[in-house]
Amino acid sequence: MPLLDYIFPEFSACFFDFPGCGLSEGKYVTLGERECHEVHSIITALKRLFGFEEFFLWGKSMGAVSAILYSSLF
Numbered sequence: 501m502p503l504l505d506y507i508f509p510e511f512s513a514c515f516f517d518f519p520g521c522g523l524s525e526g527k528y529v530t531l532g533e534r535e536c537h538e539v540h541s542i543i544t545a546l547k548r549l550f551g552f553e554e555f556f557l558w559g560k561s562m563g564a565v566s567a568i569l570y571s572s573l574f
Contacts, residue, residue: 511556512550512552514542514546516538516542518535518538518562518563518566519538521562529562531562531565532562532565532566532568532569533569535562535563535565535566535569536565536566536567536569536570536573536574538566539557539566539567539570540570540573540574543555543570543574557570557571
């Protein structure tokens, strides 16, 4: 992602597919209901492994719903 390094040199990015979407394994999606817990797991891991403290969440469609639900629940 060289373009991101050029535009946002002070940011790191984490990209992923929810289970059941994209190239990830899994058969079912819950349109954000369970996926917000996946977001929580990823953020917890980024905090623990890399010491990140602040996050900007962005998603399209179900990803946006998951980000909103995560923000309201955790």
